[in-house]
Amino acid sequence: MDLDFTAEEEAFRAEARAWLATRVPAAPLPSLETAEGFSAHREWERTLSADRWSVVSWPERYGGRGASVLEWLIFEEEYYAAGAPGRVSQNGINLLAPTLLEYGTDEQLARILPPMASGEVIWAQAWSEPESGSDLASLRSTAVRTDGGWLVSGQKTWSSRAAFADRAFGLFRSGRSGTEATKPHHGLTYLMFPLDAYGVTVRPIGRLDGKPAFAELFLDNVFVPDRDVIGEPGQGWRVAMSTAGDERGLTLRSPGRFTAAADRLTALWRSSADPSDTALRDRVADAVIGARAYRLFAYAGASRTAAGETIGAGSSLNKVFWSELDIALHETALDLLGPYGELSDTAGEAPAHGRWAEGYTFSLAGPIYAGTNEIQRDIIAERLLGLPKGRR
Amino acid sequence: MRFHLDDEQRAFALSLDGMLTAAGTPAVVRAWTAGDTAPGRALWSRLAEAGVFALAVPKQHDGLGPLPVELTVAFTEMGRHAVPGPLVETVAVAAFLDRLGDEAAAAWLPGIASGRTAASLCLLSDDSPYALDAHAADAVFVVEGDTVRLAAAAGPVQPSADPARRPARPLGGTVLAHGPEVAAAAAHAAGVAALMTAAQALGLGRTLLARTVEYARQRTQFGVAIGSFQTVKHRLADTLIALEFSQPLVQAAAVALAARDPESDRAIAAAKVTACEAACAAARAALQIHGALGYTEEFDLSLWIRKARPLRSAWGTPAACRARVLTP
Incomplete structure (x- = not known):
């Protein structure tokens, strides 16, 4: 058992890191949920796809790199560690594309995937x-x-x-x-x-x-x-339900998002927290541990997938885990920010260019979208634990 | 990367599970609790024959190890079956003596590997005044700062909330070694002990969950299985989530320890707090869903329920583990 990367995987990581280091905008783009931010994020998708970084796990003919699940995890770690923008094309890339790759005709794949990869069609x-x-x-x-x-x-x-x-x-x-x-x-x-x-x-x-x-x-x-x-x-x-039910929980929100956010949270805690406040310290530690657990859980899944095993309903475990981790992590950050924690991401004095505020608002939707966590827990209980169906 | 157990490791887990199931551990636990350690030591010998303790001992002392990954596999299975005795402590002593590497290693390690010797360990510098199951151990090592001594006797047992655990203060004894290498070896042993406790807690939690799921499928109230109620389902789903995300932390910590990764301290701390909290949550869920039945001593699940809480504090409290995770 090991957690080692091959020379090719390390080279892939280095290539991604080098590219991101020169291309990621210094300041966050405006929120992608605004007209201005949406178009800035669309432009960023074009930049990503020009060098084939927008959909690394897709086949090369549709604009990807044919990356393995593990390489995709590596890319995502580098992507979020570099502070790169959120993905405005995520619904297409994470939800529609896997369905198309499984059920789409060649004509549909050729027509729909390339403009999705370039951000031309969101x-x-x-x-x-x-x-x-x-x-x-x-x-x-x-x-x-x-x-x-x-x-x-x-x-x-x-x-x-x-x-x-x-x-x-x-x-x-x-x-x-x-x-x-x-x-x-x-x-x-x-x-x-x-x-x-x-x-x-x-x-x-x-x-x-x-x-x-x-x-x-x-x-x-x-x-x-x-x-x-x-x-x-x-x-x-x-x-719709087969949309790689296997992988949806993982591909929707990759571990790299949370390991990067946990690193930023740790830095914030070191620079601003009262060291005697062990309650806050414990919450920071839990965010660090949670992000680490999710990353390792994903590695284990990638490793088993590469060995030919299937993951199945296990994706529901992911979805509940990361959505709750995301909220806890951002709530801890806002608490660390004290009086600045309430500032909107649009406030001129919002810490970290409003990243924490935007991230917090975004995190609140996590337990609701892509199948509420209540539905996910039903799936876990019925399909993984074998408990009987009952009234919801 | 191959971050999952290979066929041999899985077969090892299955064979231990089969052996421990056949051994009927509840009766062994109850005897141990009553002070009759003979069935426990007989089981100890069978675990040794299966190679469990040899995994902690290097080859030059008749062992197979140290193999932290395989050890966590074994401890998960022993936790699954609530095996009593100073299992963690014996393996920690092996790690301590292996790292110390003087004649004490040659004197004790072959016995540990073969199962002849059950040992206990007390790291006074680590805030615990007790050695677990000192009365049942053949050797009790006490580390205080830079000094290790072999205890002469154990004080009265201080009954634990898990009566199968019998902590006692080690008394007197002769100094075996002195110097900074003792403290370094003790720190290493504490890490091994924390990791094995985490693996044990993971196995404990797995059984608590499996038994409770089984119960919830069979127990009917209001004319239906209580496992069809959403509150029951969701609590069990949360129990599974906590255990599933503990497991890779435990395995990664074992991989780090095997590689002598300088990060292994933090990896172990993360695994320890997470697995032990998951096991405690599993115990609470098991108790609640079994209702009054779960609150009874005579019901065998009590042997698992009562163990969760002490494991949480043993070899690194949650607060200490969280602090360590953030130590730069």
């Missing part, structure tokens, strides 16, 4: 509806068969990035009730559509700090051609 997700959150399979938006495609209608909400994004992907009910739709998760179709298509209305929604981080989508007979359906019509639930 994707939003369109899962939740006003009456369908955790109970996603109860969704009501419809896709009705028409000549050469589908007419999509309904209302989607809490669509991350949709205020400024170009396209969206999501699930729609295509089966008629009483036939295919004997169970709620039957008769759903996974499809993609432009947010500026005829019949789409986007209403941005402010998140807790007011920034339009997500939006409501009103869809009125939006035409979606057949080529923008992923997988078989009616099989959308299986397509």
Whole structure:
């Protein structure tokens, strides 16, 4: 058993580090949840992809480097240690692309992945509806068969990035009730559509700090051609849920984010904390330990994956762990900042260019998105521990 | 990188698990608690035959080690079965004597490797006045600053919250060695002890969780299995999460120790506090979900429930571990 990197992996790390050292902006970009920040982050995606750093784990033909899971982990460590910007393309890269790579046609892959890699097309997700959150399979938006495609209608909400994004992907009910739709998760179709298509209305929604981080989508007979359906019509639930269920928890938020944040927290604590305040010290230590545990857990997963094993529902463990770690880590930072902890990231005197404030607001959503932590705990209990299903 | 157990290590774990299951450890624990150490020492011999103690002893003293990764595998299994006795302390003594490397090593290490010798260790500089199971040990080493002595006797047992643990103050004895190398060897031994305690706690937690899941699947109230209730499920899910994220910390600390990585101190501290807190949380969940049954002494799960709390404080309190993690 070892934690050693090969010479190739070390070289990969060195190459990433050297590139990032010259390219990462000295000051953080404006929040990606604003119009100005969104376009600055899109520009950054272009910079990344020009040197093939935007999607290192993808095949080379789509703009990646064919990196292994371990190399991807290494890249992410370097990326966040360098203080590089958040990824405005994350919904596409982390959620849509793995689905496409599993279910997409060659035509779809060739058409959709390269502009996703370059930031030319930024994707939003369109899962939740006003009456369908955790109970996603109860969704009501419809896709009705028409000549050469589908007419999509309904209302989607809490669509991350949709205020400024170009396209969206999501699930729609295509089966008629009483036939295919004997169970709620039957008769759903996974499809993609432009947010500026005829019949789409986007209403941005402010998140807790007011920034339009997500939006409501009103869809009125939006035409979606057949080529923008992923997988078989009616099989959308299986397509969406398989989205590398194996890896989603990991790829969504890599350990590198948290090890870098824990390092910054430790530096903040050393420079500003009262050494006799052992309660704060313990919280800093817990953040350091938690980030370390997540990194090692990911290494173990990468190691087992490389040996041909599957991870399965274990991704739910990741998601609960990092989302709670993220909040605890940022709350500790805000406590260390004392009177400056309350300042918004937009305040001129916000410490660290508002990084802690922005990170805290972002962290609060972690236990909610990508399947609430309550749903994840149900999955852990039922699929990993074998406890019986029951009422939620 | 190959950061998971290989087939041989997994087979070792499975064979220990099988042997300990067949041995029926609850009866051994209860005898040990009552002061009858014979079944415990018989089990000790079988563990030695399986190679457990030899893993802590170098080859020149009839051992196979030191092999920290394999040792953590063994301690996880021994924790899983709540094996009684000064297991951690014996392995820590082996680490201490190996590092000290004088004639005491030659005198004691072969006996430890073969299972003939059970030892205990008290590091007075480390804030603990007791040696665990000193009465059942063949040799009790006491380190105070730069001096190590072989205790002459043990004071009265101070019953632990886990009655299978029998701490006592070591008394008197002769000085074996003196000098800065003693303190250095003791610091190394304390690290090994902390890591083995963490591995033991991990195994303890695994059993607490597995038994509680089994119970929650079978126990019915309001006409359904209590494991179908979301509060019960979520508590058990959290228990699993805590254990799953402790495991790589324990394994990484063992890898660091094997490589004599200067980071190993901090890696061990992180593993110790995390695994022991996970085991304590597992014990609380087990107690709560078993209800009044879990609160009874006669129910065998009590042997696991009571062990979690003392392990948390042994060989490095949570506060000491957290402080060490942040030591530059």
